[in-house]
Amino acid sequence: MAKEKKNTAYDESKIKTLSSLEHIRLRTGMYIGRLGDGTNLDDGIYVLLKEVIDNSIDEFIMGNGNKIIVSVADNRVKVRDYGRGIPLGKVVDCVSVINTGAKYNDDVFQFSVGLNGVGTKAVNALSEYFRVVSFRDGKFFEGIFERGILKKKREGKSDKEPDGTYVEFVPDPQIFGEYNFNYEFIDQRIWNYAYLNSGLTLYLNKQKYESKNGLLDLLDSEIGETTIYDIGYHKSEKLEFAFAHTNNYGENYFSFVNGQYTSDGGTHQSAFREGFLKGVNEFFKKNYSGVDARDGLAGAVAIKLQNPVFESQTKNKLGNTEIRGWLVNEVRSGVVDYLHKNKTAAKKLEDKIMNNEKLRKELNAVRKEAREAAKKVALKIPNLKDCKFHLGDKKGDESMIFITEGQSASGSIVSARDVYRQAVFSLRGKPFNVFGKTKAAIYKNEELFNLMMALGIENDLDSLRYEKLIIATDADYDGFHIRNLLMTFFLTYFEELVSAGHVYILETPLFRVRNKKETMYCYNNRERDEASEKIKGAEITRFKGLGEISPKEFGQFINEDMRLVKVSIKTIKDIPETLEFFMGKNTPTRRSFIMENLI
Secondary structure, eight states, X not given: OOOOOOOOOOSGGGOOXXXXXXXXXXXXXXXXXXXXXSSSTTSHHHHHHHHHHHHHHHHHHTTOXXXXXXXXXXXXXXXXXXXXXXXXXXXXXXXXXXXXXXTTOTTXXXXXXXXXXXXXXXXXXXXXXXXXXXXETTEEEEEEEETTEEEEEEEEEOTTSOSEEEEEEEEOHHHHOSOOOOHHHHHHHHHHHHHHSTTOEEEETTEEEOOSSTHHHHHHHHHGGGOSSOOEEEEOSSEEEEEEEOSSSSOEEEEEETTEEOTTOBHHXXXXXXXXXXXXXXXXXXXXXXXXXXXXXXXXXEEOOSSOOBSSTTOXXXXXXXXXXXXXXXXXXXXXXXXXXXXXXXXXXXXXHHHHHHHHHHHHHHHHHHXXXXXXXXSSOTTEEOOSOOBTBTTGGGOEEEEEEHHHHHHHHHHHSOTTTEEEEEESSSOOOOTTOOTHHHHHOHHHHHHHHHHTOSSOGGGOOOSEEEEEOOSSHHHHHHHHHHHHHHHHHOHHHHHTTOEEEEEOOSEEEEOSSOEEEESSHHHHHHHHHHSTTOEEEEOOSGGGSOHHHHHHHTTTTOEEEEOOOSOGGGHHHHHHHHHSSOOHHHHHHHHHHHO
């Protein structure tokens, strides 16, 4: 007799209403995007820090206080501003009752990012310890919370303390697990605050951050001496931008809305690109194409909006369409004005555009030949095992492609992958070193041409087919060399892929520690030693390459237990020098560096 299927009762008892505190802790991703352990710039602990500092920045924007002091030590964050201070009677509500705040009122906060009254409430709810003190008119109010629950409050006089707000918190290990703050990431964020708020002084662990020239300073720090002409700059009440060309390929942008870095751009960034092209064509009285005018362009753009509409809770992409018209016109006008006032820069820009045009025409000839040759070989890319969903599809945000070395490694991934969202591209061996080569080199090399076409990045990133590009090579010297050659390829021709956060390295286990009852996979010697102590009579296997890991085992390393390291760029200006050192001619300096580090 067939076993009757048991249905779980769906009745009134199954319907739950969560408090805002419970909802934040249960559905953390809705409020801070992702958790992470602090190894990624977008991890939740940095969002908590940002939410607190944003409130202090909003005070400065409204003309209150020009100093913010930040301290991060032993995973404890302290932020003190010198604004107006939270109204004393509302301190507890402002940090614990959702949808409470003054940012619904344009008279108090005109250009704020945090318009939904969630920010500090989420920080409070996701911290094992949270303390807030408001100093106002010689009085203070203090509240101490644990995981969002008020434990203690007091108030009194504070004659010696200037007005402002102090917030201290420790992210909750129950939510974030083992985590650590990366000071490089925090340093980058604090510098962005300084660049976007001229006249404001910030301190991080006693180091001073300030900028007199705003986005001009930001772009100078990012591309520095690599510019072809002096950086162009424009600033008005609601728009600020800076631009310059380098000899790099592609375009690179740093865009902000109300002080929020929009890593995925949006309407303000696309309007800046359009306005730049119109300004160039108006000044030179030409009809240059966008590809020629913008190839090698680095730009920084920041706007202030009363009602920004973002395409996600984490505010990575601006969606307001009504701003395009005035933005395009103001950028166009600002570019024309700069070129009129800087004749030397205008001449160098014109030379750059004409050189871009010449290279593009040469490239088109090579491109045509490559496409004809590709047609003769096959209609499909031979070394690509594609997936069903791509960027732009309904489920395309989860799409990824593994770039592997050799058939044995790719075979394990192909067998274990999710065919709906995971593609595999197999390299035949070590790819061609493109350092110092023009873009035509891609079209003369079948493998790199196939890789570019598989990714959909021939013309620009708008056609990118996968959200994540994952380099999956063996953890040995050959694997590291292939990794470096691929990074040289991306950084030389498609730098924006890296700066936009699409490129990752797959971490795979080095050891398997097991007995008949239990198996553990270890990524380093420390994990191996801990596992061998835990598992009695364990057999330890050292994986020499990805091909040694069976498809069944590999499935967990590219799905539920996948470990990825995002490739990030500290500053663009350092890239040519780094590539020259590692991928250029074998200089005595590099040889001695390798020998010292091998020893």
